[in-house]
Amino acid sequence: MQGRPAADEGADALRPVKGHWQLDDIAYAQIDHAAIADDEDMFYLLMSASFVETGSDTYATNLGAHYAQYPDIQQWLQDRWEHEELQHGASLRRYVETVWPRFEWQKAYDGFFAEYALLCTQEALLPDPRLEMVARCVVETGTTAYYHTLRELSKEPVLTGLLGHIRNDEVGHFKHFLGYFKGLQAQDPVGRLRIASALYSRLKELRESDSDVALRHVFAHKGDLFSDRQRSFDDVAQRIYHLISSGLPAQLAVQMLLKPLLLPPRIESCLHRPISRLACRMLAY
Secondary structure, three states, rough: OOOOOOOHHHHHHHOOOOOOOHHHHOOOOOHHHHHOOOOOHHHHHHHHHHHHOOOOHHHHHHHHHHHOHHHHHHOOOOHHHHHHHHHHHHHHHHHHHHHOOOOOHHHHHHHHHHHHHHOOOHHOOOOOOHHHHHHHHHHHHHHHHHHHHHHHOOOOOHHHHHHHHHHHHHHHHHHHHHHOOOOOOOHHHOOHHHHHHHHHHHHHHHHHHHHHHHHHHHHOOOOOHHHOOOOOOHHHHHHHHHHHOOOOHHHHHHHHHHHHHHOOOOHHHHHHHHHHHHHHHOOOO
């Protein structure tokens, strides 16, 4: 397992991708501080997201090794997916450090990464490459829903634009993982029962996800920021999870979750409502 606790190195390693948005496209100097600086909820949500995205090269390394026998998949993971995920981390870090400069980001991230890296192992991946692609579709559904919700919550224009970029990237990642799954499925099909099981198991894991680890480390290192609120970690976590749950784009999430099942349209329509209820409970971070 590889990883970079020193997040600055990850930012330095970003390679420009032609046609893709860049950090210089984000007008950090134009941030409306009055619209965001006192927003405690967004502080926790954005800080947590910046940690998780910055550590994504660890996942990319493991996935690349997992798909070593599929050079096209491995190359995309290394050249595009890892690059874009690290760019998300770098852009979010720059935003939160601009808005809350007193937060010791690197120190808090180092503590997060020490715990997070233990979750990012080859053993955590599903052995069957087809089913791991299904699991990746679930994760990308979760991140798409998360950034969609954050964008809806944002009252600061620069942040709204940044979150729109990230959300669109996550949709693109979902489409790639789904396309790779379809290709593998066409070569050697796996039954829908096993696909549904992989979907469900990864949905359950999202409730004990890296976002919870990140939130705990943000809270532990917040210092005197928002000290006037006098909230315990449990209070903060409950409020944050409720906020995300209530804003979850269920329709979008269900449409994405059903795609790997490759169902006929009529059957997919019948499953939409029960899957929607399940997704709202399990994607609630």
